[in-house]
Amino acid sequence: MPNKKPFSFTFLFKLVAEKRFLFRSGFIEVQVFPIPVKQKTAQRWQLYSNKVSAKIKLKKMDLEFKLEKFSENDFPKYFQLVNNEKVMEMITERPIEFDEAKNDFEKLIKNNELDENFGSFKIINVETEEFLGLAKLEIKNKNSKEAEIGYMILPKHWGKGIAGKIGKQLIQKAKRQKSIESLFAIIDPKNLASRKILTNNGFVSKEFKDFDGLPGEILELKPIDKN
DSSP: OOOOOOOOHHHHHHHHHHHHHHHHHTOOOOOOOOOOOOHHHHHHHHHHHHHHHHHHHHHHHHTTEEEEEOOGGGHHHHHHHHTOHHHHTTTTSSOOOHHHHHHHHHHHHHHHTSOTTSEEEEEEETTTOOEEEEEEEEOSSTTOSEEEEEEEEOGGGTTSSHHHHHHHHHHHHHHTOTTOOEEEEEEOTTOHHHHHHHHHTTOEEEEEEEETTEEEEEEEEOSOOOO
């Protein structure tokens, strides 16, 4: 039998550790085989390992949160948001009371039935399963060529960069839908943080307009880059 070079168990352990991480993330891309490691092979594996490590970091960021559609049983979570004075300060300028919230939630559920890829979604922490807020990628009807994006985050999770990450996630989700040609968002003109998130992602101001007596600014992303 031909002589074999010693196998690097340290390197194998590193790959196995990465594989376990990837498996937990649902992103299996590495297969580990106990092969003889020559110098050039080791260099190639190291280069591949570096690329995998970069993918792990990117995927970890992407998988920090998940979006799940609101169902009829999720009204308590929805009410927790819209009845919060801080959450609604720059949306309706007042907390939404039970009966109004219930009516709004029924409309939300009906809109969720239009298309599986659009509607209002719960923002869930992947690791803890904790409810963080609401993300919206909403169309008006099945033939819509534009969608509205938006979000509401519970105050205890403010300042953690969640809104920016969810904004990017919604935009990427919209890009995967062939029917959508543009996105828009409606914000309070005083909400500079949300405006910055949108403009950083290519949105531009379209117009200022009153909504039910409240000031609003419409920002638009058009056309959507599908690349």
